[in-house]
Amino acid sequence: MAIKNIRQKILAPSLSLSYEDPLHLIKGKGQFLYDINGKKYLDAVNNIQHVGHSHPRIAKIAYEQLKKLNTNTRYLDENVLDYAKSIIDSLPKKLSVCFFTNSGSESNDLALRIARNSAKNRNTIVIDGAYHGHTISLIEISPYKYKGLGGFNPPPYVHEVPTPNLYRGQYNGRTSIEKYLEIFTNHAKQISIDGFKPTFIFESFMGCGGQIPLPASFLKNACKIIHDLGGICIADEIQVGLGRIGKHFWGFYYQEVNPDIVTIGKSIGNGHPLSAVITTKKLANQFNNGMEYFNSFGGNPVSSAIGQTVLKIIKDEKLQKNALNIGSYLKKELLNLKKTFEIIGDIRGEGLFLGIEIIAEINTIQPNPKAAKQIVNEMKELGVLLSTDGPDNNVIKIKPPIIFNKKDADFLLNKLDKTISSVSKK
Ligand SMILES: Cc1ncc(COP(=O)(O)O)c(C=O)c1O
Known part of the structure; x- marks a missing residue:
């Protein structure tokens, strides 16, 4: 990846890049981002582009x-x-x-x-x-x-x-x-x-x-x-x-x-x-x-x-109300997902500011940063952008542009179900 090599030479090394295979984005529209190969990503993490990319x-x-x-x-x-x-x-x-x-x-x-x-x-x-x-x-x-x-x-x-x-x-x-x-x-x-x-x-x-x-x-x-x-x-x-x-x-x-x-x-x-x-x-x-x-x-x-x-x-665009409605729906469905997967320790947050805490086992609540990282990297491959944070780096953050709609929430949930299922088996 030529651009990555140039970046490593001329930008400060303390600047980090997201994902094992970093993204080279060239376009944003609404809640979507597009990479140099034309691949489309649902952005579930960039809270700065609050009302959507390139409004x-x-x-x-x-x-x-x-x-x-x-x-x-x-x-x-x-x-x-x-x-x-x-x-x-x-x-x-x-x-x-x-x-x-x-x-x-x-x-x-x-x-x-x-x-x-x-x-x-x-x-x-x-x-x-x-x-x-x-x-x-x-x-x-x-x-x-x-x-x-x-x-x-x-x-x-x-x-x-x-x-x-x-x-x-x-x-x-x-x-x-x-x-x-x-x-x-x-x-x-x-x-x-x-x-x-x-x-x-x-x-x-x-x-x-x-x-x-x-x-x-x-x-x-x-x-x-x-x-x-x-x-x-x-x-x-x-x-x-x-x-x-x-x-x-x-x-x-x-x-x-x-x-x-x-x-x-x-x-x-x-x-x-x-x-x-x-x-x-x-x-x-x-x-x-x-x-x-x-x-x-x-x-x-x-x-x-x-x-x-x-x-x-x-x-x-009544976006505060949208954050409330879509966020409540997403949280409810994430809580359902938690019932299926032992590695989901906690679902928390309000509106479109949610967190999924990934743990090793339900009985120990031991943080599981490795699984959290795997989930985020695999979600990216499936076209959804997320990130991890917290003192143990085991909390998956959901904080999309607040134009996120029900279709986006369902897409995110569907891919999370697949990914957590695959990571849980590993
Ligand atoms: C709660 C909080 N305060 C302050 C900052 C610093 O903001 P900036 O990166 O714009 O300097 C951040 C950045 O992530 C933040 O999350």
Whole structure:
């Protein structure tokens, strides 16, 4: 494969390629991707192309705005204001001020700056397994990275709490959430005994951590503890926002929490580098401490026009409802599949954000990354794209563009049935 050899020579070796036999894609349309040989794949994993690959309305608006004007936020422009207004309208009233950035990492880094500027300290509580981005400030609050290969001990101001994972977490049973909350409270109190206000950053549904919906009462109580101590809660919505989970537009609504800062990215630009931080007037005013916040690209007219169009498409095509309907159907059928195959340990998630945990045997729940990898590679050969993640790399992630329909769900289920059956026999 000539292109693979060229890539290996000139692109950084720490960039990974998906699948044993990597894909060379040349076209995307809706929920489908096409490789150089014309083979068609159902995309069940690319959550960034939220409203579908190469959406004609997005291509059109990008081209029209590029032809007209592209500058930055140092000039008055309606595009960024229209877009900011639409985002703010989708959030709780207190979140009324926007910053625009170009990646999820940039948003989370800025969110930490805003929180730490207000709290006047860096003490941050993070959940084990979480991933919040690739910059220095974020690797050190991402156990997914700092505990993995090439990782390092986090600095003393990072306080890691266990994942409240009800399937294979440290605690099980009826009182497990109380135990997780007790540990959380101890960390938060320790920070405040030392005279500091804590910052807590969380994903309402953990992505890289293994598609784990955090138990609602955990997050609700955890945020209350932080707020009672005068601290700040940051909801990282970069994976699950924008209607993906179906019942709610943003994941934290599902969890009934009341964040002070929300970070969004990935899907909001449908593949165009666009992300945002939305916070309260109070935190934004405190952050206005004399140091200008300038971002060369964040909030430019082209990106803003694209972001606004993504929101319009979700509304016009009723995609949040679609995520709810198709996601519920898919989850129900996956639960049926679980009854047939012992290596399916757990099915979890909401809307079109689902996870299949692959295990060795039902009695041990031992993670089975080998089988999970085989399933994903064989599914690719059958024309369906998926991936694995989680601390044990044994969770198959389903997070397609939210235009996924029943026919797509049935195709995915049919191929999964075949593949898991073949892998189970090996
Ligand atoms: C929850 C979460 N936060 C932040 C990020 C970082 O976003 P980006 O890759 O756009 O920098 C990711 C990326 O996977 C993510 O999943």
